[in-house]
Amino acid sequence: MTPKDLSFVGYTYKNFDAxxxxxxxxxxxxxxxxxxxxxxxxxLQMLASAGDPMLP
Known part of the structure; x- marks a missing residue:
């Protein structure tokens, strides 16, 4: 591998982790x-079952 290829692999790996x-x-x-x-x-279900008058 060329240094440029190795640089690309390192860049890709670092970004993948991020x-x-x-x-x-x-x-x-x-x-x-x-x-x-x-x-x-x-x-809300508990309040409704308790007959809360504030619920629709």
């Missing part, structure tokens, strides 16, 4: 959002 880390971080945020939404829905 993209992979970003995807994992975004995946974690999505999990947090889904869990938060599920908790809010469960709370």
């Amino acid at each position: 993209v992979k880390g970003l995807r994992q971080a975004l995946g974690d945020a999505r999990v947090d959002f889904t869990a938060e939404r599920a908790a809010k829905e469960a709370e």
Whole structure:
């Protein structure tokens, strides 16, 4: 391999790690959002079953 080829391989590998880390971080945020939404829905269901007059 030429030095130019090696440079390209190193650049690609470094960027792949950065993209992979970003995807994992975004995946974690999505999990947090889904869990938060599920908790809010469960709370609304509890309030509705308790006969809360503030719910439609």
